[in-house]
Amino acid sequence: MSSNVTSRRADDWLRDALPKIVLSPSLAIVLVFVYGFILFTFYLSFTDSRILPSYGLVGWENYWKLFSLRAWGIAIDNVLIFGSLYIIICCALGLALAILLDQKIRAEGFIRTVYLYPMALSFIVTGTAWKWFLDPGIGLQAVVQSWGWESFTFEWIKDREMAIYTIVIAAVWQTSGFVMAMFLAGLRGIDNEVLKAAQIDGASNWALYRRIVIPQLRPAFMSAFVVLAHMAIKSYDLVIALTGGGPGTATELPATFMYSYTFTRNQMGIGAASATIMLMSIAAIMVPYIWSELREKK
Amino acid sequence: MGFLEIRNATKSYGAVKVLHETDIAVEEGEFLVLVGPSGCGKSTLLNMIAGLEEVTSGDIAIKGRSMNGVRPADRNIAMVFQSYALYPNMNVGQNMAFGLEMHGIPKAERDKAVSQVADLLQISHLLDRKPGQLSGGQRQRVAMGRALVRDPDVFLFDEPLSNLDAKLRVDMRTEIKKLHQKLGTTIVYVTHDQIEALTLSTRIAVMFGGHVQQLGTPKEIYDNPANIFVAGFMGSPSMNLFPAKVTTENGEAVAKVALADGTSATLPFAQERSMAGHEGRDIILGIRPEAITDEDGADRNSKAIHRIEARVEVTEPAGSDTFVVSHLGGKEVTGRFRADVDVRAGETFPFAINMEKAVAFDPETEQRIG
């Protein structure tokens, strides 16, 4: 837009370019270390890389192999079970707690603090705490038995079928308070007068929430879904700390699969293919979301 | 040659032209107001003078020096913003001195300039306060003080009063006018408030759709609006505009106006409004509310008062005046009556129309024809 400006001295040029110069290191870093690396890994997923990157192209072979692997099938099943339960329970619990907490509660600040603190912890800490709490030998089961209920059993963490649900329990514990905070912020943003109008129209408390309040929380639901879905797909630390992917491979997730295939089983091509699948699924969620966020702000 | 000259300046964002070719020359000491509805290009033009936006084509010159490519700081201008834009982390004194500091003025001189201006604006007692501790009116003064300290060639005001409440706005308006008369500064002032434009300016540029619709003194603009837009925009309540037909009666040009009851009224044009060449044409007649009065309230100096009977539809007592609504030429028309005239809705009442103040517009081009 500066077509009419013809003669500028060098310091004028520098002055105009300064903002871009300041931004450029960050942009360069991101272009190389995010997008360059994404392309590199994407490329590797079409090569015969094993313990080290190798550049012999093998077409879609890694993807065929990947989807024929039982371990990857388990990882996909697990991430679907884990992801959907995690999102649904976190949202339901978060919404319920937010509504309860929005009833002029006396110690609201304290309760909010209690509900939210797990979010400050590392998944490794969370995993460690729940690992031993759910351990049949010393945890919940042992405690209840020592209280006299000898036949009580709770061995999900050792059970191939049930172990994935222990991950849901720990993950919900960690994140649901955060979802509560998101919904609470949404509730506090609703126009008071609309609620008064609905009440004058004769809406009961139940109808008020179901018909007026909850529909207005759509943006909060959207944000919660996006955050939770992307956390579910990326879940790694919690599984490592809680079950180590076991028993056997019962709680393997795509993130743990990728890591073990790439770095311990020396199947880098397959690992890269699995990472690519993860990226695609996150992009399918995040790109439309970021797109709409950035467009709104224009 | 003007002190501030805008020569054929335009502004485009991509394919969208927000300011069309504009030429304005401002003399030293003039108070130019750019007025128009939002989106008319007035703020864009002001920002171009400030150097905050580049000129797409054309030129802006101050004191004969082209400002193309000159950064805002080097134009020797000062600007008062709508939000005042006081630096929240600095106290009033620091706010006022910041520009001088940036221009490398020594501390002693800065302090002297700040205290002089603070005295002038009666804000000396506020110098140590932060903007957050000031009232709206005080912030406004500080913002003006910050501009004055710089002693610039041109002052730019961007809707400076629009964040104040009504009473304060009137007070500050008077104050700005006094300040201008006292200091004789050159000012370009943007507002959407036509009353501000009329009261403050020595000249007004009425803008709409990226074009300057009319450039002139407040009186020219008010009495002889260049087109229907200017007629409707300037003045409150706005000018009555209704269709009429030009005919000749007894060798005199008259306007035939349809009345609500199916008859028509005849309004002879005043001598100075030449309608020659327009006989037989449809026109839009423009008459301001204060030129439609009760008979006793009509302007005694006018030689062209004409009486018509019309039905009163609504009366709106407004304290000092009563506004009376009727129908002329199928349009709602408002007259300004004295407050104690006994006029009731539903009655037929004599209206006195001062045709010296009537203007006519071409219904096609919307330009004034007489």
Next chain:
Amino acid sequence: MASNASSQVVRTGAGSRFVIYTLLAIFCLYYLLPLYVMVVNSLKPLSEIQAGGMMSLPSEWTIAPWASAWSTAQIGVAATGLKPYFLNSILMVVPAVAISTVLGALNGYVLTKWRFRGDTIVFGLLLFGCFIPFQMVLIPMARMLGLMGLAGTVPGLVFVHLVYGIGFSTLYFRNYYQQFPTELVRAAMIDGAGFFTIFRRIMLPSSGPIAVVCIIWQFTNIWNDFLFGASFSDFDSQPMTVALNNLVQSSTGVKEYNVHFAGAIMAALPTLLVYVVAGRYFVRGLMAGSVKG
């Protein structure tokens, strides 16, 4: 969260208020239970835990598990306790947080106040970088760190966290500076201030709140990271989370649960402390992390 919108309107009877408070209390217990378990069991001898006394208060209080976790527990091959790894984490977190925050502030400033054609695309690129699964960059990053001579070092980890932290810090400052009146910047331009002067004199003095949010977020994220720590560190450069996991997962000898719990609390303490001291800012950071400002 200042005004109670719906609560001013929705009225509840005494009976339902009792139910509400009971439910809220039950959930307080749910969220506090694991913390209680960690604290209580880190202060009792191992034998009490093994006897099924996980939920009871210690009958014999001891800080021996803490001492062991801090300085003598077996981590990997060495019996050093968690102390050296705690230091690693601090050496990793402080520079990574500081640099990414400064860069984020400058980026946010440019992207909001010195806008240029394509700036939204640049921001979108930075932003998407926050959310990618890091599995996608592990392989090339391992090679790159090797090339840069930073493989298996704390500076290497600093670099990695810096690279992947820029997106979030830019997001925070951009959203914050977007609310910052552009007229102030214009006023300063007319007053004669340049790019860095405006940043230093006008923007930075008003950036306290968002800097706190950004620092807390980066601190929490980087301190709690496990994936990068596990991928790019050697035995002597491991951060706290990796060391804690090694402590807990070690298959040799008797499982010293009390030591594990003490270690877990140590790993949690810095971020918990931040949360307790600056909870308001922590929450704001979390919310902003869900993209919007």
